Amino acid sequence: VSRARLALLGASLAVLAACSQPEGPAALTRRPLVAERIAALESALPPEPEAGPVDPEHVAGLLHFLARARGRERDLPLLEVRELGDGAIPQLQGALGDTSRNADLRAAAIELLAALGTRRAIGTLCDHLERAPEAWVRAHCAWRLGEAGRDLALPRLVLRLNYERDPEARFWIASSLGAMRNDAGLETLWAIAQGGQEPELAAAAATRLEELASAAGATDAREHWALFASGDPDRRLRRHSPSTELRLEIWRLVERLSGAHFQLRGVDDARFALARLGPAAAEVLAEALQEEDVYVRVHSAQCLERMGPGAFDAGPALMAGLQDPELAPAAALALGAIGYPLAESRLQAALSSGTPHELRVAAVEALGRLRLPSSSAALSSLFASEEALDLRERAAQALVALGRGRDVAPALIGWMESREADRHAAESAFARWLSEEQSPAALELAAAWRELAPPPGVIPTPAQDEQRIARRAALARAALPRL
Amino acid sequence: VSPIRGIAGLCLLALAGWALLAVFSPPAEEAPPQSFTSSWQCRECHPAAFAEWEGSQHALSWTNPAVRALSNDFANTNCIDCHAPRPIFETGLAMRVLPRSSRRQEGVDCISCHLLPDGRVAGTIDRPSAPCRPVLRVELQRPEYCGVCHDQHGTVQQWKASRWPEAGLGCIDCHMPRREGDPAGGRDHRCLGGNDLGLLRAAVDLRGRREAGRWVIEIENVGAGHAFPTDERSRAADLFWRPLPSPGAEPGPWRHFHRIRDPYRQEVDLVSNLLQAHELRRLPLEEEEARGAIEVALFYLRSPYYDDMEAPDPLTKADAVLVHRVELRP
Numbered sequence: 001v002s003r004a005r006l007a008l009l010g011a012s013l014a015v016l017a018a019c020s021q022p023e024g025p026a027a028l029t030r031r032p033l034v035a036e037r038i039a040a041l042e043s044a045l046p047p048e049p050e051a052g053p054v055d056p057e058h059v060a061g062l063l064h065f066l067a068r069a070r071g072r073e074r075d076l077p078l079l080e081v082r083e084l085g086d087g088a089i090p091q092l093q094g095a096l097g098d099t100s101r102n103a104d105l106r107a108a109a110i111e112l113l114a115a116l117g118t119r120r121a122i123g124t125l126c127d128h129l130e131r132a133p134e135a136w137v138r139a140h141c142a143w144r145l146g147e148a149g150r151d152l153a154l155p156r157l158v159l160r161l162n163y164e165r166d167p168e169a170r171f172w173i174a175s176s177l178g179a180m181r182n183d184a185g186l187e188t189l190w191a192i193a194q195g196g197q198e199p200e201l202a203a204a205a206a207t208r209l210e211e212l213a214s215a216a217g218a219t220d221a222r223e224h225w226a227l228f229a230s231g232d233p234d235r236r237l238r239r240h241s242p243s244t245e246l247r248l249e250i251w252r253l254v255e256r257l258s259g260a261h262f263q264l265r266g267v268d269d270a271r272f273a274l275a276r277l278g279p280a281a282a283e284v285l286a287e288a289l290q291e292e293d294v295y296v297r298v299h300s301a302q303c304l305e306r307m308g309p310g311a312f313d314a315g316p317a318l319m320a321g322l323q324d325p326e327l328a329p330a331a332a333l334a335l336g337a338i339g340y341p342l343a344e345s346r347l348q349a350a351l352s353s354g355t356p357h358e359l360r361v362a363a364v365e366a367l368g369r370l371r372l373p374s375s376s377a378a379l380s381s382l383f384a385s386e387e388a389l390d391l392r393e394r395a396a397q398a399l400v401a402l403g404r405g406r407d408v409a410p411a412l413i414g415w416m417e418s419r420e421a422d423r424h425a426a427e428s429a430f431a432r433w434l435s436e437e438q439s440p441a442a443l444e445l446a447a448a449w450r451e452l453a454p455p456p457g458v459i460p461t462p463a464q465d466e467q468r469i470a471r472r473a474a475l476a477r478a479a480l481p482r483l
Numbered sequence: 484v485s486p487i488r489g490i491a492g493l494c495l496l497a498l499a500g501w502a503l504l505a506v507f508s509p510p511a512e513e514a515p516p517q518s519f520t521s522s523w524q525c526r527e528c529h530p531a532a533f534a535e536w537e538g539s540q541h542a543l544s545w546t547n548p549a550v551r552a553l554s555n556d557f558a559n560t561n562c563i564d565c566h567a568p569r570p571i572f573e574t575g576l577a578m579r580v581l582p583r584s585s586r587r588q589e590g591v592d593c594i595s596c597h598l599l600p601d602g603r604v605a606g607t608i609d610r611p612s613a614p615c616r617p618v619l620r621v622e623l624q625r626p627e628y629c630g631v632c633h634d635q636h637g638t639v640q641q642w643k644a645s646r647w648p649e650a651g652l653g654c655i656d657c658h659m660p661r662r663e664g665d666p667a668g669g670r671d672h673r674c675l676g677g678n679d680l681g682l683l684r685a686a687v688d689l690r691g692r693r694e695a696g697r698w699v700i701e702i703e704n705v706g707a708g709h710a711f712p713t714d715e716r717s718r719a720a721d722l723f724w725r726p727l728p729s730p731g732a733e734p735g736p737w738r739h740f741h742r743i744r745d746p747y748r749q750e751v752d753l754v755s756n757l758l759q760a761h762e763l764r765r766l767p768l769e770e771e772e773a774r775g776a777i778e779v780a781l782f783y784l785r786s787p788y789y790d791d792m793e794a795p796d797p798l799t800k801a802d803a804v805l806v807h808r809v810e811l812r813p
Contacts, residue, residue, distance in 0.1 A: 133752050163749035259578055264635050265748070267579070268561040298581055306560065329584045357520045358569075361585040388520040390586045420523050422588035424546055454548075465548045 030292035034255050037287075041248040048119055051086035059084065059091040066108040077108075078115040086120045089113070093124050096137070107140055114144035119245065122148060126156040129173075135166035142169060146176025152245035155253055155273045158184050162272050167192060171201055171208075178212040181240030183228045184276035186212070190225065231309025231338070242280035250277060250284045254291075257299040271299060275306035282307055286317035294326045301330035305337040315340035322346055329362035336366025344370060348378045353387070361394055368398025376402055383408060393422055397429045405433025410480065416473035423469045430476060441482035448475050513611040516602050520585065522592040528614065529593075531662070535672035536593065544590035549785065549802075553717065565632040566590060570598040572605060572620075576627045591632070596623070607669075629654045633714055636745070641709035645760030657682065657708060677712060677783065680804060686711050687720075687758065689781050689807040694767070698811055700724070700741075700779055703763040710757035712743065712783065719744040719787040720758070720806075723797065724768060727776040727810055737780060739795045741766050744787060774813070781807040 059081075066077040081088055095101060096109040110128070113121045122145065129141040142160070145153045153176075160173050161184060171192055174185025186209070192198075193205035206221075213224035217238045227237050242250070256270035274281050281303070288300040301321060304311040315338060321331030322343075332350065335343040343366070350363035364382065367375040379402070383395035393415060396408035412430040415421035434446050452468050452475075454460045460468065517524070526533040536542050544550065544566045545557075554562040560582070567587040568580035586592070597604045599618065606617035622628050630639035633654075642648065658676055662668035675682055686707035692699045700722065704711045712718035723737035746753035758764060768777075785802040789795040797803040 131751060165749055259574075262577065262579060262634070264561070264564060264579060271561060295579065295581070302560065302582075333584065357518065358583060358585050365584065390520065390588075420521075422586075424551070424588065459552045460548045462543055462547055465546070 030290065032293075033291045034251060034258065034288060034293070034296055037251045037284075038248065038255060041244060041251060044244055045248065049085060051089065051120070054084045054087035054091070056091055059088045062088075062112060063092070063095055063105055063108050066111060067102075067104040077112065081112045081116050084116075086116070086118055088116065089120055089124055092116075092121075096124075096128055097132075099134070103136070106137065110137070110140045110144050114148040117148045117150055119150075119152065122150045122153050126153055129156065129160055130163075135169050138164065138166065139169040139172045142172035142176050146172070146179040149180060150245070151180050151240065151243050152249050154180055154182055154246060154277060155249045158182065158276045159269055159273045161185060161188060161276070162269070167195075167198055167201055171205055174205075175208050178208065178215075181216070181238065182276075182278055183212075183216075183224075183237075184278070186225055186228055228310075231312050233309070233312065239279055246280060247284065250274070250281050253277075253281075254284060254288045254296060254300065257288075257296045258293045259295040260293075267295075267299065271303055271306070274300075274303040278310065279313070282311040282314050285311070286314035289317050289321045289324075289327065289331070297321070297324065297327045298330045301327060301334045305330070305334035308337050309339050311338045312340065314338065315342065319343060319346060322350070325356070325359075328356075329358045332359060332362040332366045333369075336369030339370060341370060341372060344372050344375060348375065351378055351382055357388065357391075360391055364391060364394040364398055368394070368401040371401050373402065376404060380404070380407065383411070389421060393425060397425060400429045400433045403436070405429070405436065406483075409433060409476075409483070413473050413476045413480065416469050416476070423466070427469050427472060430472075434476075437483065439483065441479055445475060445479040445483070514614050514616050516616070517614060518602070519594050519598055519604075519615075522586075522589050522594055525593045525615070532669065532672045533593070536674075539673045540676065540678055541591035541674055542589065545587050546590065553786075563587070565635065568595050568632065570595055570600070571628065571631050572599045572622075574631070576622055576625065576631065578631065580631050596628075624653065624655055626653045629658075636714045636716065638709045638713045641713060641757075641760060645708060647708045647760065652708060654708070657706075677714075677718060677785070680806070683783055683804065683806045687781065687806070689722075689779065689809055691777075691779060691809060691811040693811075693813060696774060698724075698768045698773055698777060698779075700766045700768060701763060702741075702743075702758060702766070702781065704758045704760055707760060710745075710759050712745075713757065716745050716747050717786050719784040721782045721784065721795065721797065721803075722766065722779065723782065724773055724777050724779045726772060727778050727812070734778075736794075737797055738770075740768065776810070776812045778808060778810045780805060 062077040062081055062084075066074060069077065081092075092109045092113050096106050096113070098106070110125065113125050125141045125145050125148075129138055129145065132138050132141065138160075142157065145157060157173055157177050161170070161177075164170050164173060170188050174188040174192075177183075177185035178189070189205045189209050189212075193202050193209060195202055209221035209224070213219070213221045215238070216224055217236060218224035218227055224237070253270040253274050256266045261267065274285060285300040285304050289297050291297055291300070301318065304314045304318065311334070315335065318331045318335050318338070318340065319342070321327045322335075324331070328350075332343075332347060335347065347363040347366050347370075350359050351367075352360075355363070364379065367379060376399070379395045379398050383392050383399060385392065392411075396411055396415075399405070399408050400412075409430065412426045412433075415426035416423050416430065431449065434442055434449065437443075437446075449472055452471055454464070454468070522533070522536070540547070550562070550566065551557065554566075557563060557566070563582035564580055567583050567590060569583040571580060574580055580595075586594075597606065599605050599620070602616075604615040604617050605620035605623055607619060607623070608617055609619050610617050626639050626642055627634075634640060639654075642654070647653075655670060658674050659670040659672065662671055677683060686704065688701075688703045688705045690701050690703075692701060702722065707713070712720055720743040721739060722741040722743075723739050725735050725737050728734040743756055743758050744753075745755040745757050780797075782797040782803045783806050784797075784800065784804075789797075789800055797805070
């Protein structure tokens with residue numbers, strides 16, 4: 001082949017290359033971060049000693065002695081069981097689960113397991129916390145887990161808040177969470193303290209709330225609650241430093257978010273627990289936004305969203321997530337929920353028509369959550385535009401959040417009457433605006449509005465629901481000129 | 484030239500012309516891409532399917548007051564995944580759906596089931612010139628497609644364990660039958676299920692047998708392609724009996740004797756006892772009063788709790804549906 005021909009071929013290829021489509025932005029590099037973190041933490045954990053053989057009579061003796069021991073007598077069996085190690089667990093577990101045995105003996109088994117305090121022993125207590133049919137056993141397990149103080153039990157204790165219905169067991173779960181500097185149980189303790197059905201338990205909850213406030217560095221229970229609810233922006237509350245075991249458990253929960261698992265049950269549990277495990281989980285979730293599995297990224301952002309202001313430190317990681325097309329809508333919603341004001345300009349930029357619809361809607365909602373007056377103009381412009389209906393609806397809801405309800409009230413009424421619109425959202429937004437208005441006409445409308453609410457405990461049919469919204473819309477339309 | 488040859492020649496000429504046109508004519512122009520932001524965009528071209536869907540439980544999955552009450556107005560955000568899912572084709576078969584931010588009030592809508600990641604629409608034909616540029620996708624007919632949400636409580640697994648797959652019957656054969664049985668008429672998008680008395684009645688059979696002077700009540704899953712009830716843990720089915728009143732007399736209260744249900748996760752003391760596909764369950768009535776003429780009733784419940792669980796009364800429960808009632812006389 002002549003040089004001239006080669007030159008011609010080369011030139012042709014160069015022309016072809018020049019005319020081809022320009023390259024898109026470099027693909028974001030993702031890696032199996034969750035698997036890497038779990039492997040690293042597992043190898044960092046010191047191995048637990050093998051469970052050796054133990055004398056069954058020795059364990060039985062400890063059980064019976066502890067069941068009747070008083071005062072300082074109790075220290076000895078609690079010490080001896082540690083010397084026996086994990087080999088005692090099967091027998092203690094058997095005694096704990098044996099419903100034919102007396103309650104003192106079963107309570108002693110729980111206490112010995114807690115005193116043993118190894119990972120296996122804590123796991124055994126958690127199993128009974130979750131599955132024991134008797135509420136008192138579950139309550140005892142929760143109490144002793146708090147005394148054992150091993151934070152690897154936190155995820156399973158937190159998760160029980162979602163399922164446990166017995167008030168005493170709930171009290172002990174919340175109390176033990178607090179003992180390990182986890183505030184997920186505060187709401188439960190407040191609810192018990194304010195509930196009038198069980199005065200003794202209510203008094204115990206009130207006392208416990210004060211104890212936890214003092215231990216956390218707050219002046220009283222009310223301040224403790226306020227700091228927790230606001231995400232403790234000035235870091236006034238004492239924080240728990242997570243053990244390697246807890247960090248491993250948190251990463252394992254993150255793994256349960258992955259697309260490798262089909263059943264939502266495990267995902268729901270993981271989301272519930274992660275959203276309540278505090279700063280240690282927020283840090284892990286922020287990192288998990290770089291995982292290659294899209295389910296992990298999206299659900300991690302959702303968990304941060306559910307944490308609210310407590311996940312403020314995840315702001316930069318979520319901002320980076322806005323560049324990830326699959327993650328961006330969830331990241332936007334989370335940025336709004338954690339109250340990250342630095343996201344405002346990025347979110348406003350995402351309102352433009354070239355942005356995918358899903359992200360635009362999420363950005364509008366996030367701006368409404370941020371409630372920054374500087375977003376008003378962009379939201380008003382979107383509301384007044386000819387854009388898709390749900391964008392305008394969300395813009396109106398955001399404007400209500402920004403205190404601009406009067407501007408959008410007529411549209412909200414119209415949407416309450418429209419089959420095509422989100423009538424429930426329009427109803428809620430109008431009600432929110434109405435609740436902030438103090439004029440006599442607004443108060444009168446609010447009273448009439450409330451009268452149309454279904455009686456407590458009654459779930460209306462879809463037809464009754466539609467009827468209520470239509471009647472409220474008619475009331476609002478009639479009152480609007482006077483508002 | 485004979486007339487027959489002439490006609491044959493003309494036919495051949497026409498056929499050749501048609502063949503030439505078919506080969507050399509330009510392909511039908513593809514419709515311009517559209518952005519789908521609401522299922523209301525589908526209404527103009529697909530009014531029948533839209534109207535069916537609009538009245539369906541799928542359309543109500545976000546707005547249904549019962550769902551809103553159970554999810555605390557979706558403050559329980561776990562519910563969003565299946566009640567306002569992103570398009571199933573984005574995540575794929577046998578994968579979980581992901582929740583969406585937009586148009587949540589439309590629930591499980593046209594876009595959730597039909598929108599493809601490239602902006603085209605999955606359907607039963609390829610027609611690039613149509614505004615939504617439909618593409619034939621057989622996945623739409625597979626039980627696994629419905630399973631991305633409905634197998635979260637094992638419904639597709641129950642179907643797989645039954646004899647129905649062997650018989651060639653899947654989800655859409657019962658829940659999305661062809662409109663008026665016409666293969667060209669498309670499928671019914673109401674997606675009827677436990678909200679339809681006809682389907683409920685076809686799902687189970689209720690009867691009684693006399694054995695050693697007592698009644699043995701038999702309930703058999705004869706028609707559901709899965710367990711009865713299925714899917715939601717809030718669903719339950721209760722069997723009641725009462726003495727058959729003499730003519731003109733008021734009947735006494737219903738007396739509960741059997742419950743079929745998959746318990747909630749927190750109900751650790753309950754065991755799932757769903758009536759699996761094809762299962763026959765025999766329930767002897769031991770009460771002395773039940774030896775004579777009695778009537779037996781099967782009620783289907785969309786939420787499991789009565790005001791008084793010690794003395795459940797289906798007649799005071801708004802969502803209790805009487806599915807079967809049989810009179811048994813010795």
